[in-house]
Amino acid sequence: MIKEAVSTTDAPGAVGPYVQAIKLNGMVYCSGQLGINPAEGKIPESVEEQTHFSMKNIGAVLKEAGSDYSKIVKTTIFLADMNDFVKVNEIYKSYFDGEYPARSCVQVAKLPLGGLIEVECIAYI
Numbered sequence: 047m048i049k050e051a052v053s054t055t056d057a058p059g060a061v062g063p064y065v066q067a068i069k070l071n072g073m074v075y076c077s078g079q080l081g082i083n084p085a086e087g088k089i090p091e092s093v094e095e096q097t098h099f100s101m102k103n104i105g106a107v108l109k110e111a112g113s114d115y116s117k118i119v120k121t122t123i124f125l126a127d128m129n130d131f132v133k134v135n136e137i138y139k140s141y142f143d144g145e146y147p148a149r150s151c152v153q154v155a156k157l158p159l160g161g162l163i164e165v166e167c168i169a170y171i
Contacts, residue, residue: 047070047071049069050068051069052107052110053066056106056109057079057102057107058080058103062158066110067111069111069171073168074169076104076111076167078165078166079103079107079165079166080100081095081096081098081103081161081162081163082103084103089160089161093127093163094133096161097137097163097165098137101165104165112171113169113170116143117170118167118169120147120167120168121147121167121168124152124153124154126156126161128153130163
């Protein structure tokens with residue numbers, strides 16, 4: 047078993063002592079991605095924009111690992127406000143071709159950097 051860290055400049059760097067993802071045994075375990083615009087290094091105000099950036103950032107990490115959205119088997123969505131659930135779902139589903147992964151979605155007390163959403167996933171390569 048060889049554990050390999052995954053890192054790309056196409057997604058924001060870690061905001062703590064962790065890596066963007068780990069590849070192990072044909073799987074990729076992606077750390078949570080906030081809705082940070084990687085070009086600006088800032089979090090937009092709306093949950094819709096943040097959701098798109100969270101998903102695009104996950105996509106960039108998956109691509110670097112040799113995977114993509116179609117190979118995601120599990121996601122976890124962390125929301126600052128569960129009232130955003132419907133808005134987030136509409137955007138989230140647009141990143142898949144109708145075959146959705148298993149998923150959990152929970153409201154949390156607070157996210158880093160004042161984020162409104164964070165998405166993490168597990169995918170195969």
